[in-house]
Amino acid sequence: MLETILMEKEGRVAILTINRPDKLNALSQQVRDDMLQVLAEIEKDDSVGAVVITGAGEKSFIAGADIGEFAGRTPFDQREAMASPRIFDVMAAFPKPVIAMINGFCLGGGCELAMSCDMRIASEKARFGQPEINLGIIPGGGGTQRLPRLVGLGNAMRLILSGDMIPAAEAKEIGLVDMVFPADELRAKTLELAGKIASKSPLTLRVAKEAVRASERLAIEDGIPYERDLFCLCFSTQDKEEGVKAFLEKRPAQWTGR
Numbered sequence: 001m002l003e004t005i006l007m008e009k010e011g012r013v014a015i016l017t018i019n020r021p022d023k024l025n026a027l028s029q030q031v032r033d034d035m036l037q038v039l040a041e042i043e044k045d046d047s048v049g050a051v052v053i054t055g056a057g058e059k060s061f062i063a064g065a066d067i068g069e070f071a072g073r074t075p076f077d078q079r080e081a082m083a084s085p086r087i088f089d090v091m092a093a094f095p096k097p098v099i100a101m102i103n104g105f106c107l108g109g110g111c112e113l114a115m116s117c118d119m120r121i122a123s124e125k126a127r128f129g130q131p132e133i134n135l136g137i138i139p140g141g142g143g144t145q146r147l148p149r150l151v152g153l154g155n156a157m158r159l160i161l162s163g164d165m166i167p168a169a170e171a172k173e174i175g176l177v178d179m180v181f182p183a184d185e186l187r188a189k190t191l192e193l194a195g196k197i198a199s200k201s202p203l204t205l206r207v208a209k210e211a212v213r214a215s216e217r218l219a220i221e222d223g224i225p226y227e228r229d230l231f232c233l234c235f236s237t238q239d240k241e242e243g244v245k246a247f248l249e250k251r252p253a254q255w256t257g258r
Ligand code: COA
Pocket: 022, 023, 024, 026, 027, 063, 064, 065, 066, 067, 068, 105, 107, 108, 109, 131, 132, 135
């Protein structure tokens, strides 16, 4: 039982809830440590096919890094706090799909964590922003790099330089979130998608995520042959034989993850 993270399972989906509602689920060192621990356990757990991350309470997904921990910190303290492995990178490279289920404030490190996930699904009530500028700092969890890739340079500059918050509808319009639902439908809609994804072959999901993630760092002339290699790698699996056979026999495939 972890101090700051609740974990429940629905079918093959693990739902992780950051549980500090009185502090709007701010990312303290304890939250980051607990998150790394639970992700390490989920990585080894074959009964989990996909992960959903959300925040406790009605009000907030994650309202950023725990600002209280910044007071009086030296650069050396901060470097220690930002030592690898970092949750943002672990999430992006996690071998199972990770969905951010954004139920409220999604600010600073919270927005950066959401951007590290593979998909972002938000409540109509959610609000997004990178307010670090108001604290005399800049985003440090990948925000200056991931935000422009999602929303373009101008929108990223606007959010990071102004510190302004935007509503979910606008976040969807600029590409920061993928889907928006009324608050009372958020969980059901997110779990419907997560459940569908988690029912696929874990091995194929892993390879598909790896290929799509490669597009963040590779030029197209390198990305296309990389995709071809991963595509051919799928031909080494039992799940490829099963998937093709099941289609030809007009029956659902039985994935084994091998
Ligand atoms: N770190 C630490 N504590 C935080 C926090 C954060 N990032 N965000 C909110 N909290 C705490 C508040 O200090 C308050 O604690 P208290 O009740 O002990 O005083 C509690 O959570 C509730 O927040 P409050 O500010 O009272 O709620 P609100 O509805 O008036 O405002 C926000 C909500 C999100 C606008 C406001 O809390 C805020 O601006 N938070 C900081 C966002 C930020 O700058 N994040 C980037 C950090 S790098």
